[in-house]
Amino acid sequence: MLITAKVDVYSYGVMLLEIICCQRSVDMETMEEEKAILTDWAYDCYREGRLESLVKYDVEALDDCKKVERFVMVAIWCIQEDPSLRPTMRRFLHALTLIFLSNGTLASFLFGDLKPSWYQRIQIAIGIARGLLYLHEECSSQIIHCDIKPQNILLDDYYNAQISDFGLAKRLIMDQSKTHTNIIGTKGYVAPEWFRNMPITAKVDVYSYGVVLLEIICCQRSVDMETMEEEKAILTDWAYDCYQEGRLESLVTYDVEALEDWKKLERFVMVAIWCIQEDQSLRPTMRRAAQMLEGVVEVLFPPCPYPYSKSG
DSSP, rough: OHHHOOOHHHHHHHHHHHHHOOOBBBBBOOOSSSSBBBBHHHHHHTTTTTTGGGGTOOHHHHTTTTHHHHHHHHHHHHTTTTTTGGGOOHHHHHHHHHEEEEEEHHHHHHSSSSSSHHHHHHHHHEEEEEEEEHHIIIISSOEEOSOOGGGGEEETTOOEEEEETTTTOOOOOOTTOOOSSSSOOOOTTTOOOHHHHTTOOTHHHHHHHHHHHHHHTTTOOOOOOSSEEEEOOOOOOOOHHHTTTTTTGGTTTTTHHHHHHHHHHHHHHHHHHHHHHHSSSSSHHHHHHHHHHTTTTOOOOOOOOOOOHHHH
């Protein structure tokens, strides 16, 4: 058979089991015959529902059985005999990240049955802004994520936001500020320049962030064609209309916390509108966006974000 990257996935799966169990993959000197081949023993323990046997006497692990179970499940996927069943390392890393970030994705947090608090949402919004600022300006070379959306934002135990899934990301070399790519991000979050054969800059992430910021404010998806209220189908359009017409309360109906924090609500909406400007030169950098969100710099009144589209 051809050797592919899946051989490394298999090896890592074995090593992960060794890390979990603190036991060698093969131990023919053990007094307990069932433990001689670690992969076989681990699968038997998983199948028979006795994972505690894998981490016997490890109090910390026993106190976190759910996490142990998830690690073992990931390892078992990695050691599948059929290479086609093994995950890629990218998928594997994503699975491990999810294990540690126990509150799942921003999408499940925002669009679930329970509406998250206004305080949690503003902290998440600022956290994402700081994360993008780091990628754009504070790394050794600039990274453009190219696919910022709620599904790619993970939340830890304290609801700190972590940007994930860099599958479309572009790393720029020193003194490079733009790049070209044929790969397009996710519908509803994609900046207009993607469709105009224009060079891609960090401003595509700023646009996507603006859309996500509106979703965080409103707890509403960027595109919802199933809504009974037609004006709300495209969130960016509806949010700008509400802002222009002086009815921001419509964006956060029944959200008492947000309504009582009116100045911050207004500021966040204005920042979002600046970020989704069709003309990328009008969008702020992520540093500027973060400063505006935090109230460090003044937020000017934003213009209509889509003058070119509307005029056409």
